[in-house]
Amino acid sequence: MILAEERERAGTLLGRARAVLIDVDGVLVAGGLALPGAGEFLRALRGRDFIVSNNSTDTPKTMAEKFLRQGLPVEPRRVSLAGAVMVETIAAEAPDEATFLIAAPSLAAYAEARGMRLTDEEPAPILALARDTGLSYERLHRAARVLHGGARWFVANPDRTHPDADGGPVPETGALMSALAACVPEARPRIIGKPEPGIFLAALAKAGVGPGEAVMIGDNPETDGMGADALGIPKIMVGPRGTVGGVADLLPCL
Numbered sequence: 001m002i003l004a005e006e007r008e009r010a011g012t013l014l015g016r017a018r019a020v021l022i023d024v025d026g027v028l029v030a031g032g033l034a035l036p037g038a039g040e041f042l043r044a045l046r047g048r049d050f051i052v053s054n055n056s057t058d059t060p061k062t063m064a065e066k067f068l069r070q071g072l073p074v075e076p077r078r079v080s081l082a083g084a085v086m087v088e089t090i091a092a093e094a095p096d097e098a099t100f101l102i103a104a105p106s107l108a109a110y111a112e113a114r115g116m117r118l119t120d121e122e123p124a125p126i127l128a129l130a131r132d133t134g135l136s137y138e139r140l141h142r143a144a145r146v147l148h149g150g151a152r153w154f155v156a157n158p159d160r161t162h163p164d165a166d167g168g169p170v171p172e173t174g175a176l177m178s179a180l181a182a183c184v185p186e187a188r189p190r191i192i193g194k195p196e197p198g199i200f201l202a203a204l205a206k207a208g209v210g211p212g213e214a215v216m217i218g219d220n221p222e223t224d225g226m227g228a229d230a231l232g233i234p235k236i237m238v239g240p241r242g243t244v245g246g247v248a249d250l251l252p253c254l
């Protein structure tokens with residue numbers, strides 16, 4: 001449901017936005033399945049859609065392929081994912097520095113394709129952390145030693161968990177970050193994902209617009225909401241904690 005007043009506000013924001021930044025879980029999909037109206041919503045935006053997700057295992061291409069199987073059309077070049085943006089950031093800022101990367105194989109391949117120099121040796125100047133479901137104790141041990149050795153520390157996203165199909169917790173990158181922080185308390189991570197500004201700025205850069213020319217659509221006030229507020233990006237919050245039931249309710253605004 002949507003109140004008339006909120007529909008008007010949303011309509012104005014969506015009408016004038018040059019880029020519509022869209023969270024994934026709880027906005028476009030839930031439990032891996034497309035939410036009602038999600039496909040129509042993306043199509044109705046006619047190229048103004050920009051995905052902004054704290055996902056740290058997919059690459060823009062693998063996410064676009066998963067989305068297509070759900071009937072959700074997205075262009076990889078308009079997708080900003082925390083893990084991939086972390087890789088893009090390091091590749092741009094420190095292309096010559098060796099990075100000890102903890103990540104899923106697909107993200108590691110993306111890092112190499114983007115020109116990042118990967119190493120499994122210690123010491124290493126950079127430690128980069130994304131979600132790796134195959135992470136071993138031995139590799140966690142090595143990563144702690146790399147951090148202890150003074151490496152600069154990038155973390156894809158701060159989320160401790162994301163929900164399993166039955167609502168139970170799936171350990172996320174933030175849980176791995178906590179494990180490393182417990183081992184090396186003096187290490188200070190630079191977090192790329194929401195609510196930190198890095199991922200929003202990456203999405204705005206892909207769109208070629210400023211914060212005031214965009215609108216953020218999310219379901220989590222602490223990540224989507226706070227992150228958008230910090231940069232002055234107007235927002236429309238959907239779902240149980242928002243003012244709009246879901247993206248299907250926004251279709252009449254387009």
Ligand SMILES: [Mg+2]
Nearest residue numbers: 023025026219
């Ligand atoms: Mg969400």
